[in-house]
Amino acid sequence: MSEYEPKIVSFLCNWCSYGAADLAGVSRFQYPDNFRVIRIPCTGRMSPKFFLSALREGADAVWVSG
Amino acid sequence: MTLSEVTSISGEAGNFEVEVLKKPRYVDMNKCIACGACVEKCPKKVDNDYNAGLNKRKAIYVEYDQAVPLKFAIDAENCIKLTKGKCGLCEKTCPTGAINYDDKPETVKLNVGSVVLAPGFKAFDPSVFDTYQYTKFPNVVTALEFERLLSASGPTLGHLVKQSKDHEEPKKVAFFQCIGSRDINRCDNGYCSSVCCMYAIKEAVIAKEHSGGDLDCAIFYMDMRTHGKDFERYYEKAKDDGVRFVRSRVHTINPVPETNDLEVRYVDDQGKIQTEVFNMIVLSVGLEIDGSTIELAKTLNIELTPGNFAQTGTFTPVQTSRKGIVASGAFLGPRDIPQSMVDASAAAGVAGEGLAPVRGTMLKEVQTTPERDVFGEAPRIGVFVCHCGINIGGVVDVPSVAEYAKTLPFVEYTADNMFSCSQDTQDKMTQIIKEQNLNRIVVAACTPKTHEPLFQETLMAAGLNKYMFEMVNIRNQDSWVHKESPEKATEKAMDLVRMGVAKVALQNPLAEAQLQVGQTAMIVGGGLSGMAAAETLALQGYETHIIEKSDRLGGNALKLYKTPKGEVIGDKVAELVESINSNDKIKVHLNTTIENVDGFVGNFKARLKENGEEAFLDHGIAVMATGGKAYTPDEYMYGNDPRVLTTLEMDEKMKSDDSLVKDADCAVFIQCVGSREPERPYCSRVCCTHSVDNALELKRRKPDMNVFILYRDIRTYGEKEYLYKEARDAGVIFVRYDLENKPKVSVDNGNLKIVVKDHVLNRDLEIEPDVISLATAIVPNTVNDLAQFYKLPMNDDGFFIEAHAKLGPSEFATDGVFLAGIAHYPKPIEEAIAQGKAAASRAITLLARKEIFTSGQVAKVDPVLCSSCGICVNVCPYSAPSFKTEGPFAGKAEINPVLCKGCGLCVASCRSGAIHHNGFDNDQIFSQIFAVNA
Amino acid sequence: MEFVGLEEDRLHFSWISSAEAVKFADVAKQVAEKVKVLGPNKKFVKRYPTKDTE
């Protein structure tokens, strides 16, 4: 690989950031393609297990957004 | 019905004929997928009204991105094709053929029983003022324009810049209050617009936040009116955060030569003339009723107030002068969001009162396909990848993604569709699911937020459980945002599809629990709001019980004298009590307390103590109308001298025309007694109006009486402002004091004496009144046990915390429990009654369903793994988890699916891993994590 | 996580309302940039025997 492209696992709240991400699409705002989104019903669903697991499985970073 | 106008209403309550003019949209709503391709091509730019004209939109447009319905429309006045017959680019571009230039206006006739008017307001246009030179100086903007400048979705994406050509960031911003409000010299709006003080503070705070804090914001005001719930706290916090408040009305603005700045001249608190230079001036424009609304009111034969708002009665706050037509929102008077929400619910409730007999008579049955049992089957996953025309297909290599999906575990069938959401594709998908015997479906397309329900219907039509589905977002979160790197976008799409397939493989069919809603309502509190709620519930046909701890209905209203509109409160309350008592749907329980409550929405059971005897009441919903009382002051000689009264005591004396009042030559009202103090940092909302009204009444009775009102800010919001003016005209003397320099009351030679510092004269003023009326704070009744029974939150002041401060003022986060009256926040009669009706109306939306279907995506406890630690019971905001009290797993937690909102907080909190989350279970999320990397 | 030595920028939290598309894109850019600066994550990664641990 020529340039390092991190994989970032994103946990997005269905009601907030997931909607914002959709809207970013509608508005055609361009942003990096490093994110792999997992939709969660609420950031309250976010368990430390998921951070650990994501890192364990080779994610370069985790982004949780409510 | 959008783009529509009511042209006439004939008939009468229960049988109106409404004529509606439906204007053409030129876009077929059924075909438009809101992809926005047309907007990119449209060559015609138009001022964007939504952003207060600060930027441009196209002639084909959607007003804002979250608009409902999210369908585009053509602005016929500006469209080149419609005005000049040329262009037609949008028609060529539209991938679904939704454009129809031949769309025609049509007139629709509706037969309805009740009408709700919610025409809203328009912001005051300050162009008419030459003082503020709004049209001349670019850096004089309206608050609405400023709001858009601060908004992340606004023309500058939330970046605050000056509107002069330099577009630099301002360093100093001034807000001028009461522009187009409380002003009969230069405009006709004598009323207070009620919301501007608060929005100005909010804008100042946000502007400071956006610019990192060194922005100077000064608000020039006459009286600071933060009378809403938690608003006073916000005001105090804004002061702490450095927002400056200057009590002065500015009359002159001069441009500073060679710059785009503006010099402001004003008279300060000490009466000195000051000048200060600002980069931007925000005009806090008021609310007013649009001319077209006034026309409509004339057409409909609705009476208006002097401010052109709908005329209503204090005890019938949403009822217009024409029977069967109710109103809500700013048409009833200038108001904020929570009040508008209250009105809206109240209007719906009152409108429904007349419709109760025919409810449910025009329903149609829906056809359903029986669900196929897939238990024990290995996953057979179908993956459908959507091109969405060129929206996805233009960036992502859709066929390759579909091809790739074939290689994933359990995937039996893949296809790529041009438009997955079109009806013919839906039919085809149904057929394929049946033919291929698929039991789990992945659709890689737009976003589940808009399209999940549609595809779930397709699953159901094919006999699959609707939860055996996962949507993969490869448009909004992929093709649209990575246009420049199609390869990477394709790679991402494949990753996302892999994650979706991994998740859906572990999905099981979910059942939606069904719950009967008990059709009985229980109202706690027999004051005005409680009675208003009972009336609406009973008139809509529900058995209603009022629980009142005292020996009579009426609450605080029994002590009041008259309304500012002149209605005698005692008579009106008696009428209401009579109508409650004579309604056979309403049962009143006097001398009754609630000892305990079990159950949940639809199935509450209360243990009552009625006249000392135990009784039980099953109820489906409950309304908390527990009210409040007057604070008992310990200052201003209260309790030490019989001539010092509280407002309620003053009302009694005025009712009976007591000699204390009748013989008085001088009366003083002291405002904010116990309110807006550190220990009670809220405004009690009603006291200014009440004192002003009583002062006026004294003047009416005895015009030469000396009447003083000692105040901090006069908060006669809305059209109550007329009273304030009337009082000044009648010679009531208003003297302002500060919290730091409160008036001092003493007795000198048997005479009452008040010393207060007069700001205008800057010296002490001595008054020797014969009677003093203290505007005491309103404090909520103590209802800790009730709060505990229903698990309802309370704020530091003891008022209940509603579900949502703006959007859900009359309900709780706990399902099935509603809120009205002073228990929510201090409020005058009309607002308490409106909220009673609003709470009833919100309750009816639940009762009318008779049964509730819960979502399948809820949390569920595995009792074997549960360690009974109680963390789930404690963290849940909706009180869904509880401990089992019987059976083999007694002591273990269980979650009521009816109350569970599926947020997953308990699942994440459970150390023992005992809680499963249907639809978002740990194994599913882990499988997605595992699938991130191939 | 920081305490055990994971770099601060490997974990990001944000609050973005559903209307804040701009903020979403901005934060996304910042997050991606910060993680790029860090380089590939080597901590906490489970190394499976079958996988190249290079």
Next chain:
Amino acid sequence: MDAYTDKIKEISKKILSEGKVDVVIGFRKGTLGYMSEPYMAKSEKEAENLVFDCNCRMNLVNYVTNRKDKVGIVVKGCDSRNLVTHIIENKIKREQLYIIGVPCTGLADKKALLDLAEGEITSVEDDNETITIKGDGFEKKVAKSDVLQSNCKTCIKRNPVIFDELAGPEVAELEISDRFADVDEVEKMSADERWNFFGELLSECTRCYACRNACPLCYCPTCFVDESRPQWVGKSDNETDVLTYHFLRAFHDAGRCTDCGACEAACPMDIKMRYFTRKTIKDCVEKYGSEAGMELDKRPALDQYKINDPNEFIK
């Protein structure tokens, strides 16, 4: 210390004979002179075996989890706080308990004693000031403060917070100047230094779970490391798995750990896993102002969300 022992015996005999409890959970002398072991006295006769000394390192709260009978229990200050958490978390009911509180002057560090000994230790005597170590042909006296177990040096609650009877008069609480010096030390390191520090710290861990088993907070029917749907944490001594275990264990104890030190005392490899739990204690104290198990009506810090919880980490 003998006074404590006598009083514990006296109380135990009384409550057993009166039928107030079915069993008294306490300590008796262990087979090794420097270790006392848990003991369940079910009769007045057995109560005669009870002791209390500076070797009572175990947290007996561990033994009351989910008991259905009536239990007398001997608790130190820290243990009593675990008992509070146990009651809050429905592990035992207050009514079932007869709590014999020990105003504690600290435990002796096992390793420090062994280092001082010149042979096998046969007995360790403790008079709250001085510790006398006796063995084959040697006797040594040391100031108790010199051999205190490290958690006892930063103890914030030596007297029990909850009890029915005390085994002696209350003792003065410690004045601690630098409670989290060890944690601060680690926080000062760079990310890589920290990573290496913990790698080193855990390198000897064999995943025997002695720490988990010694901990009264670890009572889940199935521990997350044993979850199988999916098995996301490996059961091996692979460094990532080991770190995941210790990390998440600390997370589960956050807001609940009383720093009783039972985990470290139980560890056969002398791993200082209290670095993890102490970090969580520090955070709970600094961010939420909350100490575990101080009040019966106050749930652990992380059980609740408050509107003014710190949120600087969120953008």
